[in-house]
Each structure stands twice: as structure tokens, then as C-alpha cells.
Amino acid sequence: MKKILIIHTGGTISMLENKETGEVNTTNTHPLSNIPYHFGETIVIEEHIEFSLPSPHITPNHMLQLADTIKNSLSEYDGIVVTHGTDTLEETAYFLELVLNTNKPVILTGAMRSSNEIGSDALYNLISSIRVVLSNNAYSKGVLVVMNDEIHSAINVTKTSTSNVATFQSPQYGPIGIVTKESIIFHHQLVTRITYPVKHISKNVFLLKAYAGMDSRIMEAIHSGKPDGLVIEGLGQGNLPKETIEPIKNILADNIPIVLVSRSFRGTVQPTYAYEGGGKRLKEMGIIFTTGLTGPKARLKLLIALENTSDMEDLRNIFEKDL
Numbered sequence: 001m002k003k004i005l006i007i008h009t010g011g012t013i014s015m016l017e018n019k020e021t022g023e024v025n026t027t028n029t030h031p032l033s034n035i036p037y038h039f040g041e042t043i044v045i046e047e048h049i050e051f052s053l054p055s056p057h058i059t060p061n062h063m064l065q066l067a068d069t070i071k072n073s074l075s076e077y078d079g080i081v082v083t084h085g086t087d088t089l090e091e092t093a094y095f096l097e098l099v100l101n102t103n104k105p106v107i108l109t110g111a112m113r114s115s116n117e118i119g120s121d122a123l124y125n126l127i128s129s130i131r132v133v134l135s136n137n138a139y140s141k142g143v144l145v146v147m148n149d150e151i152h153s154a155i156n157v158t159k160t161s162t163s164n165v166a167t168f169q170s171p172q173y174g175p176i177g178i179v180t181k182e183s184i185i186f187h188h189q190l191v192t193r194i195t196y197p198v199k200h201i202s203k204n205v206f207l208l209k210a211y212a213g214m215d216s217r218i219m220e221a222i223h224s225g226k227p228d229g230l231v232i233e234g235l236g237q238g239n240l241p242k243e244t245i246e247p248i249k250n251i252l253a254d255n256i257p258i259v260l261v262s263r264s265f266r267g268t269v270q271p272t273y274a275y276e277g278g279g280k281r282l283k284e285m286g287i288i289f290t291t292g293l294t295g296p297k298a299r300l301k302l303l304i305a306l307e308n309t310s311d312m313e314d315l316r317n318i319f320e321k322d323l
């Protein structure tokens with residue numbers, strides 16, 4: 001008989017709509033505890049409330065606390081489902097992907113409509129997630145996100161719509177599986193998984209999106225904030241306005257690592273263009289290139305990597321094996 005743990009952290013899946021005001025807010029109960037569904041086998045479901053937070057309030061230290069709870073629980077359960085707000089769900093999922101070293105299924109899910117809203121996806125996504133976590137094929141798939149009948153890897157998934165129930169997509173590679181009425185189907189598998197266990201998250205990494213006409217002032221302001229690292233969502237294949245180059249050189253001269261991703265949500269950054277601010281020049285300056293991560297995920301990875309090393313070559317090697 002399989003035993004599943006559901007860990008609640010908050011978010012719309014655990015919120016209720018106030019029928020008088022139409023406002024949606026957190027509750028301290030999670031109105032999904034008595035799940036009216038037969039999973040085709042006798043299972044034991046236990047629940048634990050880790051937080052009751054809207055996910056914009058979740059921080060990397062909350063993610064670390066959740067990871068520790070999962071690590072301490074995994075030996076007792078066949079799999080774990082985490083309910084979470086969707087705004088930062090992809091970041092928590094990716095953080096767990098980087099720090100959890102397990103082949104047991106860990107699945108994150110949420111809802112775009114709270115439990116008492118018409119057309120709520122809350123209970124449906126939770127039931128789907130439990131069905132996936134019960135599937136023998138869910139082992140060794142990494143941390144997964146299950147929403148709206150799709151199964152996504154934590155590495156590739158991102159929230160693409162502010163309100164649509166089909167919001168979670170993996171623009172680069174698509175979902176790795178689907179949930180149907182009668183079965184759970186996996187059609188992809190991650191090629192590699194690398195984990196970086198950490199005990200603390202103590203560094204400060206800023207994230208910045210490049211834009212046309214960006215000048216030196218924002219980089220100078222960031223440098224004055226003395227970050228431990230900086231992630232830049234560059235233009236296209238990884239290019240920046242030439243006015244940013246001087247302050248970037250000053251940041252690098254202070255041995256502050258800069259990781260480059262693209263603000264485009266498909267493809268990877270590459271040292272192609274040789275004009276001032278072009279990717280080839282940025283790579284020559286010592287900026288670290290990634291292979292397809294989004295800015296928020298690259299920031300989490302740099303936060304975790306800096307707990308283990310500040311050596312630029314070590315950091316470069318970690319990012320060149322991007323996951």
C-alpha cells in the first residue's frame with residue numbers, strides 16, 4: 001500500500017474567494033483535505049502544512065526549509081505532492097530539483113482559481129498530482145510540476161499566463177508527460193540531473209532584464225548594492241547595449257560573477273556577435289554563459305552555487321552543465 005505526503009505551502013489552491021467582495025485571500029485551512037476520489041488502489045495520504053503563504057511571499061529560505069522537510073520525510077513516503085502558489089511555483093520546483101537528491105517523485109501543483117470559484121482547477125490539479133505521484137513511471141523523473149493535465153520538468157516549466165488554467169508551459173521542450181482519464185503517460189525523460197545540496201542560503205544575487213536604450217546607470221546602481229552575484233537577461237542570443245559595458249567591467253573587476261541568460265524564452269545564449277556589447281565580447285570579458293535557463297532559475301542556481309564556491313572557473317563549469 002503506497003503512502004503519500006501532501007505538503008501545503010499556500011497559494012490560490014489554498015485560498016477562498018470572498019463571495020461578497022470577490023477578493024481571494026489565504027486561509028489557514030486547506031479545503032482539499034477530504035479528497036473525494038478513488039485512486040484505484042488503497043493508499044494512505046497524510047498532510048502537513050509547512051506555510052500558508054501567497055507565493056510572492058515565498059523566499060529561497062522558505063524553499064530551503066521546504067527542502068529540509070521533504071528530505072526528512074522521504075524515507076517514510078513513496079512520494080510527495082507540494083501545493084504552492086503559482087506565481088513562484090517554478091522557482092520553488094527548480095530549487096528543489098537542484099537540492100534534492102532522490103529518485104522518488106516530488107510533484108508541485110497549484111491552482112489558477114481558488115477552491116470555491118466557478119471552474120476551479122484546485123481539486124482537479126491535486127487529484128492529478130496524486131495520480132502522477134502514484135505512477136511507477138514517475139520515479140527518477142526529477143522534480144515535476146503537474147497542472148492542467150500536463151506533467152512538466154521543474155527545469156523547463158514556466159508560468160506563461162497571468163490567469164489561464166493552461167498557464168504552465170515548457171516553451172523550450174514541451175511537457176514530459178500527460179494525465180489522461182485512464183492513465184499517466186510519460187513521453188520524455190531528463191538526460192541528466194545534477195544536485196547541489198546546501199545547508200544555508202546566505203548570498204545576495206540580483207536579477208536584471210536588459211532593454212533597448214539601457215544605459216550605465218542601472219549597472220552602476222547594482223554595483224553600489226554590492227551583490228554577491230548578478231544574473232542578466234540579455235537581448236537575443238546574449239547581447240547588451242554598449243553603454244552597459246564599462247560598469248560591467250567594473251563589476252567583474254570586483255570578482256562579482258555575472259551569469260547571462262536570454263530574455264527570449266527559447267534557445268540559448270551564445271558568444272556569436274563581435275560588436276561592442278555582443279555575446280562574443282561579453283564572453284571574453286568573463287561573463288558566464290548558460291544553456292537555456294530563465295533568469296529567475298539562473299539566479300537560484302547562482303545563489304546555491306555561491307554557497308559552495310566563489311571561484312569563477314568553478315562557477316563557469318557549474319553553469320555550462322546547465323539544468
Ligand SMILES: NC(=O)C[C@H](N)C(=O)O
Pocket residue numbers: 010011012013053054055056084085086087088110111112113
Ligand atoms: N494562482 C496562484 O496561486 C497565484 C497566487 N498569487 C500565488 O502565487 O500565491
